[in-house]
Amino acid sequence: MSIEVNGLHFSYGKGKKRLTILKDVTFSVGKGEFVGIIGNVGCGKTTLIKHLNGLLVPVTGNVTVDGLVSSKKEVCRKVGVLFQQPSKQLFCKTVFEDIAYGPSNFGMKGDELEYCVHDAIEKVGISSDILGSSPFSLSGGEMRLVALAGVLSSSPDYLVLDEPTSGLSTFYKERLFRTLELLRQNGVGIVLVSHHLEDVLGVADKIVYLNEGKMVFEGAPEEYLSSLSLPxxxxxxxxxxxxxxxxxxxxxxxxxxxxxxxxxxxxxxxxx
Ligand SMILES: Nc1ncnc2c1ncn2[C@@H]1O[C@H](COP(=O)(O)OP(=O)(O)OP(=O)(O)O)[C@@H](O)[C@H]1O
Ligand SMILES: [Mg+2]
Missing domain, CATH: 1.10.10 (Arc Repressor Mutant, subunit A)
Structure with missing residues (x-):
């Protein structure tokens, strides 16, 4: 059981406006595996992870999740994505509704739903005092934590996080990494995109390094650090x-x- 990215090529636009972003990217994410994706600003990291839950479809190549083509509806439930800009992920009137959205769509209600929301906020470390607030009245860091709780509440098999630590203090950052470690131990496959090499190198089993849309390295952190040609x-x-x-x-x-x-x-x- 894994996410498999095979020979992925992707371009935005068509004809003369066609802009090729990803060039022949191949890697996998197993259950309980932690993959760090790193690379310079604009190299295609966010574009790449949008393929993991079917938001984008490869021009050539393919992405499968536990054997399913990523454009299948079931894949959205298997792969939870925390986007780079959390404000784009929040849309309900209250924080509670936002976190409850995924599980209630899958049929959860009543006490079970209440428990699920509280469990998710406990994992990310936010207070239940804000459950009745509008998500848009929150600070940037709080929005990110609420968005993360909203992803966790659906108990995805794979968790993909795009720059999750930006705007978070050391306290919340450490808490986030503790939560990720627990999820990994429970068999969740994790993909973490970050500009901060140190964040990724300390926790990942595997590093994928992108340079201008090409995958120029895939391997263990120790191997990455031994290479003199990589940042x-x-x-x-x-x-x-x-x-x-x-x-x-x-x-x-x-x-x-x-x-x-x-x-x-x-x-x-x-x-x-
Ligand atoms: N919807 C879009 N239409 C056209 N071009 C896009 C679109 N989204 C992104 N791009 C372009 O694709 C390239 C890669 O963008 P992407 O957001 O994937 O990079 P990134 O590695 O995530 O960057 P960052 O580190 O800044 O988050 C950029 O040059 C960007 O301008
Ligand atoms: Mg990005």
């Missing part, structure tokens, strides 16, 4: 520099904490 986190660049200056540190470290430990260890070995 690297600043800490990794520092560690590479220290290593080539003769300090015995790992060159694939990307967090401040690990870098600190690595440097302290290498220095004490040198002294001792």
């Amino acid at each position: 690297a986190p600043e800490i990794t660049v520092l560690m590479r520099g220290l290593s080539s200056s003769g300090l015995a540190v790992r060159k694939t470290v990307f967090s401040v904490e690990d870098a600190f430990n690595e440097i302290v260890g290498a220095l004490s070995e040198k002294r001792g």
Whole structure:
């Protein structure tokens, strides 16, 4: 059971106005697998993930979800997508209605629906005080959390998140990653799009790196960090520099904490 993207090509527009965005993209997302999609501004990340729940259809190639062609109606229920701009995802009069929209469409009601909404807000960390508010009266960060709760309430088999951490404080960001880890442990396949390499490298099983619509890398984070031709986190660049200056540190470290430990260890070995 997986999402399979095979030889995906996609263009916006037709004839002379045709703009080719995705060129031969192939990768998969298994159940319980965490895939990070990274790449420069405008390289086609959002366009790519719109194919995973059938919002866009490939010009050539194909996308299947658990064997179903992505344009099939059932795929919308299997793949939950948190869009880059949450305001585009919210449309009900109250936060409660927005979060309840998916499950009530699938026939849930009464106490079960009430429980489902409260479970979703608990997972993302928002207070039940705002359930009666209009989603459009919320801050940008709150809107993103409500939109995420609305996606989670439908219990998708695959969760796709487009820049979910933008506008979130460290507190909510950490909570989001804890929730994603729990979902992954429960077998949910996760696709996370981010500009922040460090966010993705720390949690993903697999990295897909897009450059101008082409997939130029697919592999494990450690392998990504070992490649000198791909953009690297600043800490990794520092560690590479220290290593080539003769300090015995790992060159694939990307967090401040690990870098600190690595440097302290290498220095004490040198002294001792
Ligand atoms: N509906 C559309 N019609 C025509 N061109 C579009 C449309 N949506 C996006 N594009 C173009 O496709 C390219 C890729 O856009 P996309 O939003 O997929 O990039 P992205 O990698 O998600 O960028 P960002 O990191 O800024 O979110 C951009 O050049 C954009 O202008
Ligand atoms: Mg985008």
